[in-house]
Amino acid sequence: MESNTQDAQEQGQAAPRIQIYSTTTGVSPFWREKYERDAKKYWDIFYKRHQDKFFKDRHYLDKEWGHYFSGEGRKTILEVGCGAGNTIFPLLATYPDVFVYACDFSPRAVDLIKAHKEFSDTRVRAFVCDLTVDDLGDHIPPASLDIVTMIFVLSAVSPEKMPLVLQNVRKVLKPSGYVLFRDYASGDLAQERLSGKDQKISENFYVRGDGTRAFYFSNEYLKSVIKENGFDVDKLGVCCKKVENRSRELVMNRRWVQAVFHISDGTNVSTDTEASSIDVKDAVNDVDLDFSYGLAAEMFGVSSSNDNEIINLGDWNFEIQRLSKEYQHTCKSTGLMIWESARLMSSVLARNPSIVSGKRVLELGCGCSGICSMIAARYADIVVATDGDTQAIDLLTQNVTSNLKSPFLDKLIVKKLEWGNKVDIESIKEASNSGFDIIIGTDVTYIAEAISPLFATAKELICSNRAISKDQEPGFILCHVFRRVDEESLLSTASQFGFRLVDGWPARIPTSSSESIINSWFTEDGSDCIPTTALHILYFRME
Numbered sequence: 001m002e003s004n005t006q007d008a009q010e011q012g013q014a015a016p017r018i019q020i021y022s023t024t025t026g027v028s029p030f031w032r033e034k035y036e037r038d039a040k041k042y043w044d045i046f047y048k049r050h051q052d053k054f055f056k057d058r059h060y061l062d063k064e065w066g067h068y069f070s071g072e073g074r075k076t077i078l079e080v081g082c083g084a085g086n087t088i089f090p091l092l093a094t095y096p097d098v099f100v101y102a103c104d105f106s107p108r109a110v111d112l113i114k115a116h117k118e119f120s121d122t123r124v125r126a127f128v129c130d131l132t133v134d135d136l137g138d139h140i141p142p143a144s145l146d147i148v149t150m151i152f153v154l155s156a157v158s159p160e161k162m163p164l165v166l167q168n169v170r171k172v173l174k175p176s177g178y179v180l181f182r183d184y185a186s187g188d189l190a191q192e193r194l195s196g197k198d199q200k201i202s203e204n205f206y207v208r209g210d211g212t213r214a215f216y217f218s219n220e221y222l223k224s225v226i227k228e229n230g231f232d233v234d235k236l237g238v239c240c241k242k243v244e245n246r247s248r249e250l251v252m253n254r255r256w257v258q259a260v261f262h263i264s265d266g267t268n269v270s271t272d273t274e275a276s277s278i279d280v281k282d283a284v285n286d287v288d289l290d291f292s293y294g295l296a297a298e299m300f301g302v303s304s305s306n307d308n309e310i311i312n313l314g315d316w317n318f319e320i321q322r323l324s325k326e327y328q329h330t331c332k333s334t335g336l337m338i339w340e341s342a343r344l345m346s347s348v349l350a351r352n353p354s355i356v357s358g359k360r361v362l363e364l365g366c367g368c369s370g371i372c373s374m375i376a377a378r379y380a381d382i383v384v385a386t387d388g389d390t391q392a393i394d395l396l397t398q399n400v401t402s403n404l405k406s407p408f409l410d411k412l413i414v415k416k417l418e419w420g421n422k423v424d425i426e427s428i429k430e431a432s433n434s435g436f437d438i439i440i441g442t443d444v445t446y447i448a449e450a451i452s453p454l455f456a457t458a459k460e461l462i463c464s465n466r467a468i469s470k471d472q473e474p475g476f477i478l479c480h481v482f483r484r485v486d487e488e489s490l491l492s493t494a495s496q497f498g499f500r501l502v503d504g505w506p507a508r509i510p511t512s513s514s515e516s517i518i519n520s521w522f523t524e525d526g527s528d529c530i531p532t533t534a535l536h537i538l539y540f541r542m543e
Contacts, residue, residue: 026200027207035207036158040130042211043106043156049210052084052112058151061087062094065180065260068147069095075146077101080131080169081153084112085119092123101140103129131168132161140172148172148179155183155215159205162215166229170263178262179231185238185255186216217257226261235260309338311371313350316378318403320369321395334446335367335392341442341479344535346371348479352521353379355477359437362386362428362461364417364454365444368395372440374404377412380438384431386417388424420453425460435463439476445490446483455497462542475502476540490538499540506536515539 027035035042062069069075069091075098079087082102091098102124104110113119113126127139148169157165169179184190186204194206194214201207204216223233236259243252311318323336349355349372357379363372366385373385385400387393397414404412413431417424429435439458445451463474476499478490491501505518517539 026198031207032201035201035211035213038211039156039213040105043104044108046210046212047084047106047108047112052086052116055083055086055152057086057090059090061090061149064258068178068180068260069098074099076144077147077149078103078136078140078145078169078172080148080150080165081105081156082113082126083109085116087149087151088113088124089116089118092118098123100124101145102126103131103136103139105130131165132157133164136168136172142171143174145173146177148177150179151182152184154181155217156213157215158213159202159215162225163229166225166231170230173263175263175265178234178260181222181259181261182256183222184214184216185257186218188216188255189252190214190254191216219257222257222259226259227264230264231261232264233259233261311338311343311346311369313346313371313375316350316375318369318371318374318399320371320399320403322368334443335365335387335389336395337367338369338371339367339443341481341535342367342369342371345440345442345477345479345537346375348521348537349375355521356380356383356438360432360435360463362432362436362439364419364439364441364457366396366442368392368399370396370400370412370414372442373412374400374408376438376440377404377408380411382432383412384428384436385412385414386428388416388418388421390416417457419450419457425457428461434465435474436461437463437472437474439474440479441477442479443481445478445480445485448485448489451485451490451493452496455494455499458499459497459542464542473541478538478540480536481534482536487536494540498543500543501538502541503539504537 069077075095077091077098078101080103082088082104083106085102088100088102091100100123102110102113103126104113105128107128110126110128113124119126125139129136129139150169154162154165173179191204191206191214194200194208199207199209201213204218204221205213206216207213219236219238223236226233236257238255238257241254243254307322309320309322311320320338322338356376359380361373361376361380361383363370363376363383363385366373366387367389368387368391370385373383377383385396387396393414393416400412400414401409415424415428415431417428439462441454441458444454458476462476494501502515503517505522507519518537
């Protein structure tokens with residue numbers, strides 16, 4: 001890759017186009033494993049954030065399934081995935097004689113249950129339990145439950161572990177008991193939105209922006225997994241409801257699957273016609289929805305996934321719109337975030353305007369924030385802020401126009417630039433025919449395959465005219481954390497394209513070509529705010 005790029009440059013051809021951002025669809029194996037491993041943590045954070053405000057109290061239970069809860073004798077119930085108690089407490093209010101076991105694998109959710117004003121340990125036993133790992137039999141006697149409710153819970157479990165949950169439930173359910181089930185159905189609006197955001201883990205299984213996951217059931221799949229784990233289906237149907245918010249001009253078509261099933265006695269050979277599979281469609285708009293609308297809109301992607309961050313740099317305050325931290329782990333574009341290297345370099349420029357004063361400045365891979373470019377625009381003759389990602393460019397343009405006014409705004413140009421792309425490079429040259437005096441890159445060295453195109457592009461765009469004095473010589477400044485590319489490889493590639501390292505920070509061993517440049521940017525008393533000690537600054541000049 002490196003030699004090909006260099007040969008292309010020597011022949012005056014366009015360097016090979018490098019794809020820095022992932023071209024794969026769906027969630028990567030690394031994140032799939034992390035979502036599985038940290039599922040409890042993500043749901044704990046969910047309940048810390050929403051408390052008991054996300055799911056509405058399920059007062060529809062009596063209307064939908066009342067005859068299962070009524071009758072002679074005290075009913076013993078298990079609520080699987082009890083959350084904040086939106087099923088439990090309406091049941092206790094409607095049926096004074098029931099006793100409820102409540103379990104969730106989020107300790108915070110169980111704490112919310114116990115803190116509820118209606119909680120009584122004579123009527124409720126709440127405990128932490130991961131049904132894919134823990135044995136329900138450690139908390140509940142075998143074959144003792146009349147009813148198990150599973151409402152929007154099995155969807156949070158990876159499909160390959162769903163049998164473990166159902167087998168665990170089967171051990172504590174009476175032969176005459178029932179499982180009452182409601183969960184997301186395939187074709188739901190939320191599934192469509194998650195598909196559009198490339199957050200698919202596997203077939204019908206997705207990760208939301210907050211790290212929690214959701215599976216969307218078809219009737220066929222649900223019936224299959226139920227029967228394969230020792231249950232017979234009594235009822236199975238899909239409910240649909242159109243939710244409208246006229247003030248926001250939004251229509252949400254929600255779909256969920258609802259079922260009742262019991263332990264198979266081995267005699268019932270169920271067929272497709274014996275299970276009541278009724279698509280209720282829009283006719284059932286009086287069916288209650290489980291979610292608080294505003295929070296559901298946020299969780300399922302109707303609301304913006306961006307938020308604002310205030311960055312204070314001297315007498316300048318920037319309000320930067322960027323991808324919310326909550327959603328960054330599902331985003332493949334690194335340009336939608338603000339990296340610590342950009343924070344450091346922008347503060348350096350704010351304290352040391354002489355770095356860019358009166359010069360032509362180019363920022364490579366500046367992402368959506370553009371804070372280095374915006375600081376530079378205050379002092380430089382012209383600044384060109386670039387990135388290769390169109391989403392980052394769109395957000396960058398918004399941030400620049402909302403934070404700068406004339407004359408600074410007039411000096412800053414936003415352009416798309418993929419390193420090594422000859423068309424893009426020529427477009428940048430139009431902004432400054434004689435090249436740029438200072439080129440800045442913050443955290444642009446994290447992919448090995450991109451290093452050669454980076455330096456090849458910088459070579460094309462840096463000012464080629466030799467200055468009279470050394471302090472006026474064009475420079476290429478990199479600020480970064482060393483990740484997958486080590487310093488030795490970086491310097492070797494820089495040398496191939498005619499760049500020599502003249503200074504570095506933190507302090508490095510002096511060489512014959514070293515100059516004291518960067519140390520003067522920092523205060524002697526060490527009072528500068530350094531985001532992380534892992535940051536490095538390298539200052540290059542052309543040979």
